[in-house]
Amino acid sequence: MRISIGELARRTGVKVPTIRYYEGVGLLPTPARTEGRQRRFDADEVARLNFIRHSRELGFEVADIRELLTLSEQPERSCSEVDAIARRHVENIDRRIGRLVALRAELQRALDRCVRGTVEECRVIEVLGYGDDRV
Amino acid sequence: MRISIGELARRTGVKVPTIRYYEGVGLLPTPARTEGRQRRFDADEVARLNFIRHSRELGFEVADIRELLTLSEQPERSCSEVDAIARRHVENIDRRIGRLVALRAELQRALDRCVRGTVEECRVIEVLGYGDDRV
């Protein structure tokens, strides 16, 4: 196969510098090189990079992906660790959603109460100035 | 008043290095100094830092906060610009929530289908390997 980094980028939708970055942080193995030291990849690396890309799209961190890749290379093993990582991540997402929903509500409340007058009487500014917990 | 940076930190819940950082990026004005060059703050700065802290808690970026602070100093002005920044931010939050909800659904779907067997037959790994759009 031996495709170039540009071709790999085209096939996976991952940008060229990002591929090199993934290699640098150990998500992708050190690739084969031409005599002129250009990288050449094969089908394995396309699959691996697709895995990485989709994991990133789902919000997994690089450290998690490293672990998921290691686990995915041991097909005999129980998938309980994989599940644990994924469940941890779902909980993480839930926390972020919860937080964002709360922020949104507070902001919207301030916007709703705003009478569109001057800055002086602006509810948004007021809310920002006086936190919930303090003052 | 002339409180120290540590006292300001205690009163606002913003860490000392973060206060210095805010000064560096222009959110806080250059403060008064003692003879020995230690910072001294007054009530204005407590209020301003509370404003910054709460804005950050609501997810505004530093650039937005800079603008909000500038606007809040012009009380006569219409608050339409303030509202615009806040509405833009709400839309931003909505997009992030939407995205996270979608991610969560996809992950949960994979977890639900997982039969808790080996990595080989793991649905989570499978989903990660084959993106929705590609392959």
Place this chain on the structure above:
DNA sequence: CCTACAATCTCTAGCCACTAGAGCTTCAAG
């Protein structure tokens, strides 16, 4: 007034996951 020590000072570097750019070399088509 002196000492001890907590607090403060400046400066640099690190975090995450990339992204951008400089300046050079290599590959492949014509």
Place this chain on the structure above:
DNA sequence: CTTGAAGCTCTAGTGGCTAGAGATTGTAGG
């Protein structure tokens, strides 16, 4: 054999802090 796109390495920048080194200052107790 020439040309030019694509590749190479290396450094630095992004945002919003955080951590640490090593020096100085403020202040309370004696």
